[in-house]
Amino acid sequence: MITGLGVFTAIGKSVPQFRSSLERGEAGIDEVTLFDVSKYPSKIAAQIKNFDPAEYFERRESRRLSRADQFALIAAQEAIRDARIEVDGVAHPEIGVCLGAGAGGMLSAERYHRQLLLNEKERPRPSLLLPFLPSYSTDVVSRRYGLCGPKATITTACSSSATAIGYGADLIKRGYAEVMICGGSDVMSELTFGGFNTLRVVDPEPCKPFDARRMGMSLGEGAAIVILEELDWALGRGIAIYSEFLGYSTVGEAHHMTAPEASGTEQSRAMREAMRASRVRPDEVDYINAHGTGTPLNDRVETLAIKVAFGEKAYSIPVSSIKSMVGHCLGAAGAVEAVSSILSIAFGFIPPTVNYRERDGDCDLDYVPDRSRREPVRTVLSNSFAFGGNCTTLVLRKYD
Amino acid sequence: MTEEIFITGIGVISSIGVGKDHFHIGLREGRDGISEINEFDTNPFRAKKGGMVRGFDAREFIPISKIRKLDRASRMAIAASRLALDDAGLAVTDTNCFETGIILGAGFCGLANSEAFHRGQVMGSFLEMNPMLFPNTVPNAATGNVSIELGIKGVNSTVVQSYCSAEAAMIMACDMLAEGKAEVILTGGVDELSEILFRAYSALTLLSHDHGNGEVSRPYDVHRNGIILGEGAAVVVLERGKHVLRRGVEPYGRILGYSIVGETSPEFAVRDIGRAVKLARGGTPRERTIDYISGAGNSSKGVDEMEARAIKGSFPSDAERPPVSSIKSMMGECLSSGGMRMAANALILREGFIPPTIHYHTPDPGCDLNYVVNRAVERKVRTVLHNGISPGGTYASILLGS
Numbered sequence: 001m002i003t004g005l006g007v008f009t010a011i012g013k014s015v016p017q018f019r020s021s022l023e024r025g026e027a028g029i030d031e032v033t034l035f036d037v038s039k040y041p042s043k044i045a046a047q048i049k050n051f052d053p054a055e056y057f058e059r060r061e062s063r064r065l066s067r068a069d070q071f072a073l074i075a076a077q078e079a080i081r082d083a084r085i086e087v088d089g090v091a092h093p094e095i096g097v098c099l100g101a102g103a104g105g106m107l108s109a110e111r112y113h114r115q116l117l118l119n120e121k122e123r124p125r126p127s128l129l130l131p132f133l134p135s136y137s138t139d140v141v142s143r144r145y146g147l148c149g150p151k152a153t154i155t156t157a158c159s160s161s162a163t164a165i166g167y168g169a170d171l172i173k174r175g176y177a178e179v180m181i182c183g184g185s186d187v188m189s190e191l192t193f194g195g196f197n198t199l200r201v202v203d204p205e206p207c208k209p210f211d212a213r214r215m216g217m218s219l220g221e222g223a224a225i226v227i228l229e230e231l232d233w234a235l236g237r238g239i240a241i242y243s244e245f246l247g248y249s250t251v252g253e254a255h256h257m258t259a260p261e262a263s264g265t266e267q268s269r270a271m272r273e274a275m276r277a278s279r280v281r282p283d284e285v286d287y288i289n290a291h292g293t294g295t296p297l298n299d300r301v302e303t304l305a306i307k308v309a310f311g312e313k314a315y316s317i318p319v320s321s322i323k324s325m326v327g328h329c330l331g332a333a334g335a336v337e338a339v340s341s342i343l344s345i346a347f348g349f350i351p352p353t354v355n356y357r358e359r360d361g362d363c364d365l366d367y368v369p370d371r372s373r374r375e376p377v378r379t380v381l382s383n384s385f386a387f388g389g390n391c392t393t394l395v396l397r398k399y400d
Numbered sequence: 401m402t403e404e405i406f407i408t409g410i411g412v413i414s415s416i417g418v419g420k421d422h423f424h425i426g427l428r429e430g431r432d433g434i435s436e437i438n439e440f441d442t443n444p445f446r447a448k449k450g451g452m453v454r455g456f457d458a459r460e461f462i463p464i465s466k467i468r469k470l471d472r473a474s475r476m477a478i479a480a481s482r483l484a485l486d487d488a489g490l491a492v493t494d495t496n497c498f499e500t501g502i503i504l505g506a507g508f509c510g511l512a513n514s515e516a517f518h519r520g521q522v523m524g525s526f527l528e529m530n531p532m533l534f535p536n537t538v539p540n541a542a543t544g545n546v547s548i549e550l551g552i553k554g555v556n557s558t559v560v561q562s563y564c565s566a567e568a569a570m571i572m573a574c575d576m577l578a579e580g581k582a583e584v585i586l587t588g589g590v591d592e593l594s595e596i597l598f599r600a601y602s603a604l605t606l607l608s609h610d611h612g613n614g615e616v617s618r619p620y621d622v623h624r625n626g627i628i629l630g631e632g633a634a635v636v637v638l639e640r641g642k643h644v645l646r647r648g649v650e651p652y653g654r655i656l657g658y659s660i661v662g663e664t665s666p667e668f669a670v671r672d673i674g675r676a677v678k679l680a681r682g683g684t685p686r687e688r689t690i691d692y693i694s695g696a697g698n699s700s701k702g703v704d705e706m707e708a709r710a711i712k713g714s715f716p717s718d719a720e721r722p723p724v725s726s727i728k729s730m731m732g733e734c735l736s737s738g739g740m741r742m743a744a745n746a747l748i749l750r751e752g753f754i755p756p757t758i759h760y761h762t763p764d765p766g767c768d769l770n771y772v773v774n775r776a777v778e779r780k781v782r783t784v785l786h787n788g789i790s791p792g793g794t795y796a797s798i799l800l801g802s
Contacts, residue, residue, distance in 0.1 A: 101560070139662075174578065254497070
């Protein structure tokens with residue numbers, strides 16, 4: 001059961017703000033100021049602006065945390081409060097932490113590396129390297145609240161945090177924890193920004209998933225946390241339930257490091273496996289929160305995959321990509337999109353794919369262009385596909 | 401546990417031997433895999449040594465045309481995976497590829513390519529940056545490349561959990577098998593010791609170096625003075641019981657229990673390690689004796705002593721306290737050294753010996769367990785307790801039986 005949510009993104013630094021942006025179709029894609037982007041064809045992304053760590057952390061604490069760790073802690077704090085979990089300085093062996101991560105402390109490691117390479121007068125501070133490991137975010141969340149149950153950090157690039165939520169649910173099911181703090185955090189770094197640019201998969205304009213004019217993705221950053229809780233434990237506490245986590249799949253395409261298998265067979269397998277594991281029939285699915293990065297190839301293959309998995313029914317399921325608003329948050333993308341999917345179920349709306357204008361012959365489904373729809377949503381699939389051919393699909397359903 | 405899980409194959413690319421047989425002999429002989437690094441220039445650093453994998457020829461495992469595109473971690477992981485599958489007598493086919501999965505612990509995988517790509521970003525123009533380097537900057541590069549090269553289409557994940565990365569990956573693999581999400585999972589860990597990694601550890605003063613007592617990995621010895629970095633890939637094949645029976649193969653051993661937990665607070669680390677051990681032993685009768693403990697001791701002051709105190713807490717009487725050794729004395733420390741240790745455990749269960757902690761000369765009153773030192777002991781081992789300790793506050797414990 002999902003009993004708490006926390007989010008920190010370019011379109012909302014809290015769940016209410018995030019939900020409002022999704023409902024209004026407000027995008028957060030704008031100039032990048034985090035590092036110098038003058039070298040690159042694209043200069044925009046969904047960077048989190050006006051972020052002052054001092055608003056959230058004491059200076060002594062924030063210095064030891066990477067930007068990703070800070071985002072993770074902020075989102076975790078909101079989710080833990082939302083779920084009314086008592087974290088009173090007592091150890092909690094019944095609560096575990098499983099996060100997906102990406103760049104971790106890469107941003108400050110880049111500063112170190114640059115100073116080293118350019119032989120700048122100021123010697124690089126080794127402490128810039130301390131929070132480098134992606135698992136450090138999991139460690140700090142677990143430590144701050146004394147959550148000493150099971151622990152794991154999934155690092156499968158763009159599907160990391162989706163898998164982290166699925167694995168967290170497994171850990172509860174297997175009786176290793178009553179409550180799991182799951183989700184993920186990731187930040188932009190020059191490495192990923194430049195890397196995707198050299199692969200020519202970044203749109204110089206804000207991304208337009210599934211649109212005929214699409215030229216690539218817009219990067220993003222942020223954190224999203226969901227509180228997963230065993231049903232009886234949640235009922236015993238009398239806490240409100242947002243939705244039920246039904247099941248997931250995580251499979252390998254075994255095809256190519258960066259390109260999806262072109263017929264969509266492999267991605268459709270992820271969706272079918274997830275539905276099978278969740279005992280959900282294709283005709284029960286009300287909405288698909290797409291991976292929808294906005295690259296010409298990805299959106300075409302994902303569309304094909306949805307058709308393979310759903311047949312004729314594909315044409316009547318709304319499919320949207322919130323990456324058009326929040327950017328591609330990489331290691332955090334799966335969790336950000338899971339939170340969006342849970343909000344869809346809890347508040348009865350489907351967020352739009354913004355910037356969608358021109359229909360593409362290859363992408364001919366209902367992509368919920370530009371405006372959100374107010375309608376009851378019972379069952380949602382959320383797709384996350386990654387480098388290395390990792391495909392994860394989550395299934396969420398209204399609890400009643 | 402709801403489903404019996406067995407180890408049916410191992411594949412090892414290590415600094416003490418490439419392939420299971422050389423690795424086995426290395427463990428028995430107490431071979432020292434640590435030596436002066438000549439793969440890159442160590443002049444700027446006080447530390448000079450590492451457990452580098454040598455004598456590994458990727459061409460024996462991967463078509464030459466593909467090698468060029470792969471980073472070193474991916475090459476080692478592919479080789480170890482091939483060896484492990486062969487050892488288990490398994491081949492990935494069009495019919496079993498969906499029930500075969502892979503979950504590896506990644507020790508700084510992607511870092512070498514990240515450094516090379518970022519160097520291009522800092523020093524060059526956009527057109528001078530090499531897009532070929534970027535795909536393998538992700539931590540899951542090695543896992544992804546193995547799945548592509550071997551055609552593994554089932555469960556696919558990569559885990560990083562500080563020094564317990566391989567333990568976390570193996571535990572996730574056990575959970576996936578127990579949940580019936582796969583019949584067979586290749587798991588373990590891969591670590592690449594690159595120049596940038598050595599530089600970073602050196603800058604953070606985390607490495608042992610020669611200030612009187614030598615630059616030596618000597619867990620539990622009073623003169624130990626820090627870790628020495630290693631590298632390598634070790635893959636173990638985990639398989640569900642019914643699948644093993646159907647194939648009629650002889651497994652190395654069985655997973656009897658496991659646990660991975662976070663830290664209550666740093667001052668209670670010893671108690672938390674004990675909690676992990678207790679949870680891992682939970683499924684087995686209390687009176688069941690443990691024949692050997694695969695130690696996490698890594699030649700640092702803190703970890704080795706913490707481990708000794710935790711083991712004493714878990715086994716209060718001298719009589720029942722099992723012998724302990726750390727093979728990190730031979731290969732050094734890395735985030736995913738747990739994979740290498742698990743492969744060693746499989747051999748220990750099958751071959752009946754306990755590998756030594758080498759370079760051990762002077763006891764430390766803070767580490768006063770029954771350590772097997774300097775020479776292997778020939779002895780039937782029916783149960784192994786494998787402990788993972790990460791100073792980041794993660795403690796893992798896996799119990800194996802023959």
